[in-house]
């Protein structure tokens with residue numbers, strides 16, 4: 140994989156199960172209360188995560204937390220592959 | 222109520238209620254999903270009877286954003302707290318410390334119980350409690366609440382509770398705004414226990430309870446607070462920014478005291494947790510679970526046990542004996558009739574309640590408790606999310622609805638975990654309309670299960686269709702936006718039989734104490750109506766609706782009258798007529814009565830949570846709707862099934 144791929148920011152919903160990534164930013168398209176909620180769950184910029192599955196819903200593991208996100212949210216979470 | 226209290230505070234599903242039980246002896250529900258506790262509970266502490274222990278709903282975040290979190294914030298503001306026992310999940314220290322940071326800012330004397338040490342160990346996570354205690358300047362006690370480990374030490378250390386060292390300073394702009402606001406609060410509305418700095422931070426974070434408290438305390442001057450906050454927000458000091466900084470600080474400290482050993486393979490529980498929401502395997506597993514529950518409750522409970530109770534115990538032994546005894550010793554005709562006649566308190570009321578419904582409710586509660594504690598219920602949110610989109614909700618609403626199958630009244634309270642008033646309103650309405658509670662399920666299984674499986678299936682499909690239809694309409698009529706689902710999956714756990722047993726006993730007690738008296742009252746009303754000849758009048762009045770529109774025997778009117786008291790009692794009334802009912806009539810009658818409002822207690826709960834107006838509107842909508850659907854179903858079934 141090229142270095143450019145590594146740097147690319149992609150929506151969380153694009154990643155395949157098993158992929159490790161780091162959260163870059165949570166888009167303003169998600170409403171403020173929900174952004175706050177995501178951060179509280181541990182999905183905050185800079186944090187590493189592992190994608191567990193994408194269907195029926197995005198499921199990620201952040202440390203010991205298993206978090207399920209609807210596609211309309213996962214689409215607006217920007218991540219970088221690790 | 223004691224003059225001094227200690228609150229158990231913490232993130233959701235970390236074991237606060239288990240600890241509450243350990244520290245007071247009082248049992249409150251414990252289940253494996255976030256949102257079990259939705260209102261505060263209190264009891265005297267075992268270790269010091271002059272202190273009240275207060276169990277609070279779990280908070281994902283403070284400032285509070287949902288009604289259960291607001292209840293916790295209210296406890297912090299209003300309870301005479303001398304200290305807080307913060308319960309934290311050892312394997313999720315970042316989240317734990319985010320809350321500790323806020324408690325430090327509020328100046329609350331705190332002891333930290335680092336719970337779930339067993340699970341953290343199994344996942345290779347170790348926390349250096351001593352280092353953490355040094356960093357925070359408070360006692361930190363590792364515990365396993367379920368096994369009782371560390372609980373004795375925790376009680377010893379409660380006396381050493383002290384205010385945690387601050388975990389962070391915010392950025393310059395935020396600190397300026399906080400200091401400015403704190404100074405105003407200090408002079409105009411100081412809180413007797415909480416620091417002005419902490420109050421200022423929560424106010425900037427838009428906590429509605431703190432807002433209300435300050436408004437009350439400061440009166441006119443609170444306009445000043447709002448103006449200060451407006452300026453701060455414009456300068457970028459937003460609730461999200463503050464929360465983010467707290468999270469970062471907590472993360473830094475958590476990383477310093479946590480060690481993770483690399484794991485070779487994920488634990489089995491973790492893999493099971495993924496299978497049950499796998500895009501393919503989830504569905505056969507769901508069917509398997511439903512089948513197992515049906516076998517246990519529908520076949521074993523409603524068939525075997527009810528048969529035993531009804532025919533052998535009551536029909537064969539108790540009823541003849543009691544009837545004989547009464548007729549021999551009581552010569553007053555109406556009194557004997559009241560006890561053992563057609564609408565007799567014993568022969569109708571108690572027989573139904575104990576022989577018919579009790580066995581079904583018992584088996585149901587056992588199955589339900591096992592599922593609750595396994596962590597499966599919370600995962601249903603993922604499976605149901607797509608469906609719930611259609612009715613303006615997200616998968617989170619599955620939890621109260623599934624709990625409604627146990628008791629709609631309690632589940633109405635659980636809607637506090639939902640994030641918007643709109644979601645709460647829709648969910649409460651749908652539960653009042655179309656979710657049958659355990660007692661109702663009991664009679665339905667008893668009646669329809671006895672007819673045929675297809676009768677039961679038609680009932681299930683009808684209820685489901687009504688739920689979706691009503692939800693679809695409600696979502697379009699009630700203004701507001703749908704919130705997409707973001708939710709945490711609790712770990713899959715092996716249910717603890719002791720806990721399931723305690724829960725089941727608690728629920729059965731509720732059934733015996735709350736439901737049976739109403740059954741008896743219902744029987745008494747029927748008896749009186751019958752005695753004073755009002756029953757024929759009601760039957761005549763209801764005839765066009767009941768016989769004409771619903772196609773039921775005219776005596777069924779009486780059942781619907783009883784249904785206003787408790788719908789399961791009305792359903793039981795139909796059951797009493799079952800020898801006169803055709804399969805279609807039985808299904809139509811059961812669907813109509815199941816759509817009724819569950820019971821008086823549930824109406825009171827709706828009034829408490831949503832106000833009189835909303836409750837009245839729901840009633841005015843639900844009753845006619847029930848008859849409308851019943852009639853439509855009647856005509857439909859006659860056209861296709863007969």
Ligand SMILES: Nc1nc2c(ncn2[C@@H]2O[C@H](COP(=O)(O)OP(=O)(O)OP(=O)(O)O)[C@@H](O)[C@H]2O)c(=O)[nH]1
Pocket residue numbers: 231232233234235236237238239240250251252253254255256257258259277278279280336337338339340364365366367368594714717720
């Ligand atoms: N393995 C393990 N499980 C625990 C421990 N403490 C609690 N549990 C389990 O965690 C689940 C949640 O416990 P509760 O006491 O209901 O948690 P809570 O903090 O009151 O939860 P909410 O009221 O929803 O905020 C239950 O299934 C408990 O059996 C522990 O120390 N170890």
Ligand SMILES: [Mg+2]
Pocket residue numbers: 237238239250251257258277278279
């Ligand atoms: Mg609890």
